[in-house]
Amino acid sequence: MRTEDELVTALRQGAADAPEPDLLAGVARLRRRRRARRRAQLLAAAAVVAVAGTGTAVFRGTAVQETPQPLATATASIAPVPVEPVEAVAAELWPEAVFTMPARNSDGWRYRPITAISPTEVLLSAESSFEKAGKFEVYDSRTGKARLVAEVPKDDRLKKYIVQGVTVDGANVAWFAYGEQGDGAQIRDIWTVPLAGGEARLVASRVGQDADLDAIGLDGDHVVWSEVDGGVWRHPLGGIEPERVPGSDGLHLVQWPWATDVAGLPGDLDRNQLRLVNLEDGSSRTVQPPPGVQGMRCGPVWCYGRGERGTVISRVDGSQPPREVARGIGMGVARYPILDRFLAAGNAVYDLATSTMVSFGNPGNWYGAGVSSEPSTVFYWGATKGDKPDKFRVLNLAAVPPAQ
Amino acid sequence: MISGKEVCNSRAHPGRHGGVEFEDFVRARGPALLRYGYVLTGNAEDAADLVQEALLRLSDTWRRVRNKDNPESYVRTIMARQHVSWWRKVRRERLTGELPEGSYTDIHSTGELWRELATLPRRQRAVLVLRYYEDLSDQEIADILGISRGTVRSQAFRGLNTLRVRPAMLERGRA
Numbered sequence: 225m226r227t228e229d230e231l232v233t234a235l236r237q238g239a240a241d242a243p244e245p246d247l248l249a250g251v252a253r254l255r256r257r258r259r260a261r262r263r264a265q266l267l268a269a270a271a272v273v274a275v276a277g278t279g280t281a282v283f284r285g286t287a288v289q290e291t292p293q294p295l296a297t298a299t300a301s302i303a304p305v306p307v308e309p310v311e312a313v314a315a316e317l318w319p320e321a322v323f324t325m326p327a328r329n330s331d332g333w334r335y336r337p338i339t340a341i342s343p344t345e346v347l348l349s350a351e352s353s354f355e356k357a358g359k360f361e362v363y364d365s366r367t368g369k370a371r372l373v374a375e376v377p378k379d380d381r382l383k384k385y386i387v388q389g390v391t392v393d394g395a396n397v398a399w400f401a402y403g404e405q406g407d408g409a410q411i412r413d414i415w416t417v418p419l420a421g422g423e424a425r426l427v428a429s430r431v432g433q434d435a436d437l438d439a440i441g442l443d444g445d446h447v448v449w450s451e452v453d454g455g456v457w458r459h460p461l462g463g464i465e466p467e468r469v470p471g472s473d474g475l476h477l478v479q480w481p482w483a484t485d486v487a488g489l490p491g492d493l494d495r496n497q498l499r500l501v502n503l504e505d506g507s508s509r510t511v512q513p514p515p516g517v518q519g520m521r522c523g524p525v526w527c528y529g530r531g532e533r534g535t536v537i538s539r540v541d542g543s544q545p546p547r548e549v550a551r552g553i554g555m556g557v558a559r560y561p562i563l564d565r566f567l568a569a570g571n572a573v574y575d576l577a578t579s580t581m582v583s584f585g586n587p588g589n590w591y592g593a594g595v596s597s598e599p600s601t602v603f604y605w606g607a608t609k610g611d612k613p614d615k616f617r618v619l620n621l622a623a624v625p626p627a628q
Numbered sequence: 629m630i631s632g633k634e635v636c637n638s639r640a641h642p643g644r645h646g647g648v649e650f651e652d653f654v655r656a657r658g659p660a661l662l663r664y665g666y667v668l669t670g671n672a673e674d675a676a677d678l679v680q681e682a683l684l685r686l687s688d689t690w691r692r693v694r695n696k697d698n699p700e701s702y703v704r705t706i707m708a709r710q711h712v713s714w715w716r717k718v719r720r721e722r723l724t725g726e727l728p729e730g731s732y733t734d735i736h737s738t739g740e741l742w743r744e745l746a747t748l749p750r751r752q753r754a755v756l757v758l759r760y761y762e763d764l765s766d767q768e769i770a771d772i773l774g775i776s777r778g779t780v781r782s783q784a785f786r787g788l789n790t791l792r793v794r795p796a797m798l799e800r801g802r803a
Contacts, residue, residue: 226794230793237739241672247683
């Protein structure tokens with residue numbers, strides 16, 4: 225046996241090996257990070273409102289094979305204690321999903337990441353000036369090279385012509401561009417181009433009342449879109465006339481084939497989603513928000529909303545009781561779960577599969593989310609401090625390994 | 629040695645976080661706080677994080693703490709509580725590559741007993757550190773950690789048992 229004096233001696237001797245960092249510098253650094261985090265969170269909160277007008281939506285689908293089923297009543301009481309998520313840094317937890325890429329293309333135009341198309345490839349727009357998409361390119365983190373997909377056509381007859389919603393599947397890219405005619409009427413042109421590269425082709429032009437689009441998607445050889453007032457349209461890539469998707473009245477495209485009954489307008493942010501509809505087979509799931517929850521949004525698997533004390537997470541099928549996690553989870557530019565697994569969380573993402581909060585490990589005070597119409601699978605930030613870094617660090621959620 | 633009280637009786641500069649007074653306090657008491665953090669955590673990086681987090685909180689409330697309490701005991705209490713409860717879980721940033729050159733491995737001078745301390749659950753270790761390094765009474769330890777005196781005793785008993793240290797008495801009063 226040892227004596228207490230030996231323990232005292234061991235502790236005192238151990239203390240002699242304590243580190244001697246510059247504490248004042250360390251405290252200042254912590255303070256800066258805390259401020260930056262708050263700014264980024266405010267920015268993200270503002271972005272929710274700012275992007276809501278264009279009504280971007282939704283979840284990028286891993287194949288969901290679940291058969292539609294009536295929803296179990298998910299109104300069980302919410303677990304009272306907020307779950308403190310485990311913390312991790314993206315590049316350490318998922319090294320294969322974080323890479324560095326140039327912030328500008330070979331023309332010197334700034335890149336704006338859109339979304340991932342594979343675990344190593346990201347679709348980008350290169351902007352000749354702010355929010356003026358000039359080219360679509362694909363950057364491959366495996367080769368470290370970018371390739372041109374298409375030059376973005378301009379229409380000199382229209383004023384304020386800008387690209388808005390962009391979507392991509394494995395074969396094509398489609399987008400809509402907003403413009404104003406000479407008489408002030410708004411127009412939206414819907415374009416498509418093969419992902420392998422080629423010349424952009426005008427699929428349709430929507431004028432006046434029909435031009436208020438809020439989301440776009442691709443369904444094989446059809447392009448689909450929804451209107452701000454609700455309703456989904458489907459247009460053959462080689463065809464002439466669009467057709468209204470049956471049963472889509474009042475619905476907004478999230479990601480084909482999924483649609484929701486809430487628009488992305490600022491006034492709808494507090495509204496709970498009540499339906500999730502599969503437009504392909506017409507099946508529908510009813511969402512039952514737990515009591516006191518606002519702004520409920522659901523993908524095919526997960527739902528989240530704002531509870532009184534934090535973010536409330538539940539499953540669409542009611543198979544797990546709702547649980548409360550830290551406030552701020554689900555706060556960000558993506559309004560629906562990403563890849564049926566992640567929620568934006570300010571300067572971080574929350575992994576629903578493992579209940580892990582994964583921070584970007586961002587040295588600067590801003591971050592961006594990809595701008596695809598469906599919930600983007602990429603987040604990016606400057607590799608160095610400052611607003612105009614030479615390189616971006618990119619988190620590609622499509623490259624995150626499956627949860628164990 | 630300068631005490632925390634003496635330092636905080638110097639000048640105040642409003643407008644900065646804690647001002648010059650706070651900086652003086654950190655310069656004077658920082659090394660001791662780092663030693664305490666190191667004894668609590670057994671790890672150089674965690675010790676620096678723990679002290680810096682606690683100092684950040686102190687700087688936010690410097691004026692109030694200076695006027696009402698002893699800043700050093702305030703920081704030490706925060707450190708102990710953070711260490712046993714939520715600190716590691718909610719810490720959002722990792723401070724990496726910021727420590728000075730030097731060896732902080734646990735292998736020299738402290739021996740087997742120091743190494744074995746690393747195997748204790750966090751709260752047991754904290755109780756032993758407060759008892760045998762900070763030389764506090766069980767009631768003071770109970771107040772700091774927000775647990776009962778009986779829990780302090782049982783935690784200490786288990787920790788000492790693991791370390792094969794024979795307790796001289798069941799409960800320690802003021803040393």
